[in-house]
Amino acid sequence: MPLDIVIGTQWGDEGKGRVVDLLAGSADFVARYNGGDNAGHTVTVGDRIFKLHLVPSGILHPHSVAVIGNGLVVNPAVLLEELETLNNAGVDVSPDRLRLSYAAHLITPAHLALDRAQELARGKSNIGTTLRGIGPAYVSKASRQGLRMEAMLDVDTFADAIRAHIEDANRMLTGIFHVEPLDARAVANQFVDYARRLTPYIADVAAVLSDALAAGRRVLAEGAQGTLLDLDHGTYPFVTSSSPVAGGALIGLGLGIGFVERVIGVTKAFQTRVGSGPFPTELDGETALHLRGSGSQPWDEYGTTTGRPRRVGWLDLVLLRYAVRVNGLTELVVSKLDILSGLDPLFVCSAYRMDGKTIPDLPFGPGNLARFEPVYTQLPGWREDIQSARRWEDLPAAARSYILTIEEQCGVPVRLISVGPERDQIVVID
Numbered sequence: 001m002p003l004d005i006v007i008g009t010q011w012g013d014e015g016k017g018r019v020v021d022l023l024a025g026s027a028d029f030v031a032r033y034n035g036g037d038n039a040g041h042t043v044t045v046g047d048r049i050f051k052l053h054l055v056p057s058g059i060l061h062p063h064s065v066a067v068i069g070n071g072l073v074v075n076p077a078v079l080l081e082e083l084e085t086l087n088n089a090g091v092d093v094s095p096d097r098l099r100l101s102y103a104a105h106l107i108t109p110a111h112l113a114l115d116r117a118q119e120l121a122r123g124k125s126n127i128g129t130t131l132r133g134i135g136p137a138y139v140s141k142a143s144r145q146g147l148r149m150e151a152m153l154d155v156d157t158f159a160d161a162i163r164a165h166i167e168d169a170n171r172m173l174t175g176i177f178h179v180e181p182l183d184a185r186a187v188a189n190q191f192v193d194y195a196r197r198l199t200p201y202i203a204d205v206a207a208v209l210s211d212a213l214a215a216g217r218r219v220l221a222e223g224a225q226g227t228l229l230d231l232d233h234g235t236y237p238f239v240t241s242s243s244p245v246a247g248g249a250l251i252g253l254g255l256g257i258g259f260v261e262r263v264i265g266v267t268k269a270f271q272t273r274v275g276s277g278p279f280p281t282e283l284d285g286e287t288a289l290h291l292r293g294s295g296s297q298p299w300d301e302y303g304t305t306t307g308r309p310r311r312v313g314w315l316d317l318v319l320l321r322y323a324v325r326v327n328g329l330t331e332l333v334v335s336k337l338d339i340l341s342g343l344d345p346l347f348v349c350s351a352y353r354m355d356g357k358t359i360p361d362l363p364f365g366p367g368n369l370a371r372f373e374p375v376y377t378q379l380p381g382w383r384e385d386i387q388s389a390r391r392w393e394d395l396p397a398a399a400r401s402y403i404l405t406i407e408e409q410c411g412v413p414v415r416l417i418s419v420g421p422e423r424d425q426i427v428v429i430d
């Protein structure tokens with residue numbers, strides 16, 4: 001059963017890319033299963049830094065194949081740009097290194113224009129989307145009007161389908177949102193060019209992966225965003241339009257349930273969020289500045305895709321327990337523990353209070369989070385810089401007790417802790 005799934009347990013940006021990068025070394029396939037170029041991770045190889053939004057980071061490991069599953073929505077312009085950047089950097093991006101599901105859906109300029117127009121129309125109650133056309137592309141898919149990758153295999157009918165799709169969207173753009181229409185013919189021409197370049201990558205990904213798994217090869221499923229942004233299980237309506245949770249990996253790759261081995265949840269040592277929506281443990285002032293950083297470093301809390309400063313707060317163990325349950329996590333990875341150095345005391349939210357009652361877990365999932373007040377447990381902080389720690393024993397007692405509190409309250413072991421931005425700045429726990 002060699003399918004491992006890496007999942008964000010929070011609102012995205014947990015540091016999943018780092019964990020995937022670490023595990024990709026022993027994986028034959030690294031597969032994305034949800035979302036699109038709303039995701040973003042920075043991978044450092046030697047002295048080169050790659051910012052990838054769509055292509056799984058497995059492409060950077062010469063022996064593994066990168067896979068884009070049917071659960072994704074793909075902007076072909078972004079995909080081709082990333083492939084070109086990688087190619088220019090000497091990375092092999094030939095079709096046998098990247099497989100694109102025939103059933104993944106396309107993001108078009110109409111989806112981008114609709115995302116923007118809808119966010120503007122929402123005014124103050126906007127979702128704070130990444131404006132990458134994600135929601136509208138999944139709407140096309142669910143309303144059975146989407147364009148799948150396989151449509152590109154016949155360029156003549158594809159050009160007609162794109163034109164009809166843009167003309168359809170133009171009626172909404174002009175009629176409802178009063179914005180300029182798109183040039184349907186120009187978009188169709190552009191997409192025919194994309195089709196010519198992407199056709200060699202299109203494959204029956206579900207069959208490729210199932211056969212590989214049955215033959216004992218290892219597949220690493222890489223979730224984008226996080227549990228609390230899941231369309232069904234997140235802080236609805238302030239969510240993305242796909243399924244980042246573990247179940248999404250099976251649907252988004254077309255795999256049977258029996259292959260799953262490890263379900264690895266990644267959590268930051270504190271909480272962050274970009275975009276709107278409830279956040280019970282949110283902080284401002286000095287502590288927030290400490291957690292967020294000034295923005296001068298790539299690992300400071302500013303969005304990789306949007307550049308927006310992230311909202312920050314204390315670690316919420318009620319939500320982490322929820323993520324353990326919804327995903328069936330077998331283990332946890334805690335990232336950015338080093339950022340807590342110098343904060344004393346520390347707090348974690350271990351229950352919520354509502355109508356005078358203290359409750360340990362969410363009664364109806366996280367949709368109504370705004371109604372709850374966090375109940376904090378105070379923990380001792382530490383002053384030491386822990387970036388050079390590599391073993392459990394190297395961590396100060398207070399840092400160890402912080403990790404043990406997470407394990408005790410969530411009921412799953414912490415296997416890995418990241419203590420700095422470099423690849424080797426990790427503590428592996430046996």
Ligand code: IMP
Nearest residue numbers: 012038039128129130134239240274275
């Ligand atoms: P969308 O996915 O662009 O529709 O955005 C919906 C919500 O998900 C917004 O609050 C975004 O900020 C958030 N979001 C989407 N992708 C990411 C991500 O990769 N990291 C963190 N937040 C994300």
